Amino acid sequence: MTQQQLNGVELPDQNGFFGQYGGQFIPPHLKKAMDDINIAYENIRKKPEFQQELQELFTDYVGRPSPLFYAKRLSEQLGGAKIYFKREDLNHTGAHKINHCLGEALLAKYMGKTKVIAETGAGQHGVALATACALVGIPCEIHMGQVDIEKEHPNVVKMKILGAKLVAVTRGTATLKDAVDSAFEEYLKDPEQYIYAIGSVVGPHPFPKMVRDFQAIIGQEIKQQAQMHFAKLPDYVVACVGGGSNAIGAFSAFLADDQVQLVGVEPAGKGLDTDQHAATLSLGKPGQIHGMACYVLEDELGQPLPVHSIASGLDYPGVGPQHSYLKDIGRVQYQSVTDKECLDAFMTLSRVEGIIPALESSHAVAWVIREAGAMDATTNIVVNLSGRGDKDADYVAKKLGL
Structure with a gap:
């Protein structure tokens, strides 16, 4: 665990700031x-x-390193890029x-x-x-x-x-x-x-x-495993973002590798044109919440807005300060997917690869399903599958009438 730098800048600085975000x-x-x-x-x-x-x-209790799995059937079904899943869902307790x-x-x-x-x-x-x-x-x-x-x-x-x-x-x-x-x-x-x-x-x-720092092991392992699987760095690393711990864990090892495109996927909920979403980085603005400065979804009085996501782990009106900084400098591209796209991805991954993903992780899966088909066949995408969907199975079954 070493202090992280990007372009010679310590992240965070000694006062806990990532640019203008963070602090106490x-x-x-x-x-x-x-x-x-x-x-x-x-x-x-x-x-x-x-x-x-x-x-x-990590080795004997959690079961690390978690595997990097080539989703051959999903990749072939979508056409275009090759899709790999970082299987954090296989960790002890089922998530990152x-x-x-x-x-x-x-x-x-x-x-x-x-x-x-x-x-x-x-x-x-x-x-x-x-x-x-x-x-x-x-x-x-x-x-x-x-x-x-x-x-x-x-x-x-x-x-x-x-x-x-x-x-x-x-x-x-x-x-x-x-x-x-x-x-x-x-x-x-x-x-x-x-x-x-x-x-x-x-x-x-x-x-x-x-x-x-504790989550950085995800990206470190991806970097090593990518060399074993396809002998180069990934073209994309993709992860869902609520507060942002699994995403920053996956991204941190690649921040200085400009050839690796980093994509954080937020919950668009029932649509970005409604008030039923939690897309903080997409539609929020700099503010303060829970002791930090970051992007926040807030009302005209500066109070945090009620937010919505089908995934309970993503319905938060703030976001990690480092993500806020990475958005501002353009190092990470932040996108969003709707509840419907999330549910569709949940079912697709379950039935095409036999992996039931958490609804949180399904947001990242949904973005890949939406975008991979238009990419070149030499493109390698690594998706951080941050958790498994055991916890969501009954809810999804009820939602879809299964």
Whole structure:
């Protein structure tokens, strides 16, 4: 884990900024707690014993490296580019989230914290953190919107089995943004003893940096595996973007490789011409939310808008500050797909390749289905399949009348 640079610029700088985005927009008494976490993280990440323990857990517990799979039938059906899937869905707990949750749980243990608090949308972060906390022996409390609890029942059950305390959030839209608010309020009760293990590359510094660093293994593995599969770098690396942790994990190894096109896919929901979407980078503007500066979907009073996505893990009105910076400098192309395109991609991948993807990941799959056919046959696309769709199967079946 090394400090990331792009064009000679440290990302983030010493104050946690990626250009104008990031930072710590928090009460003064909370700044010390965030700075303590940053100091502890910078200390622990340089320790060989920490790196060794984390690497052993990645290998023997998570099952890394996750495979890079050539989707031959899908590629042939679409024509054009060759499509590869980075199978983060095969990780222990079923998604990329376990990568940073293990790091955060080990950090909490190192700092002597008495409770780990977190939010979750689709439940993948909640399950992964509950798993990691069970492994290291630290109490875990997960805040989840009531809408998402009803939608993601399998993950709710898993969190309870793993010993986490689940807090149902009924305020506001009862989805991810409200779960973040609720978890943050609980954390503020005792920031000295508690740690808030943020579930994406969002929030005040150092979390966007920390979560990115733990997720960077995805892109590092893709880089090595691409050489084995097709003896060059990918032409495209594609990932869904809500907060943006799986995407920044996949993109980070390629930021300096200008020949690799990076595509982040946001939820257009029921359409960008409606108010039922969560396409923050497509239609938002610079603002502040949850202790950071980033692109935000907000009303004329500067308050975050209610947002919508069929994927619970993507319905967030903000986005990671590094993604905001990468949009501004043009290094990443941010696109969007609708709920309908997402559902179609979910079913297509399931029936053509026998892989049931998470609805979040299905956004990235949908973009590839839409675009790959027009590309040259020598083009190689790597899609980060960030999670599996077990959690979504009942919801999709009901939605489609299966």
